[in-house]
Amino acid sequence: MAKRNTISIDDVLTAVETARDKVMADEVKQLIKLGLPKNVALKMVAERYRQRGEGEEEGGGEQSPWPDMG
DSSP: OOOOOOOOHHHHHHHHHHHHHHHHHHHHHHHHHTTOOHHHHHHHHHHHTTOOOTTOOTTTTOOOSSGGGO
């Protein structure tokens, strides 16, 4: 019978977050190569992944997907 390896949910979440962070960093590097300022590139990527960029307050300026219900 095949041996089953088990991993915890925390390990899966950590792997997903690490992969997401790498993809985001690669996207920022490419945007900077295209000539965008670093802060603009960081903000664009953070918005794409719905995260706060550097220097943004938590919860401030966050838009609801349904503006009339926000």
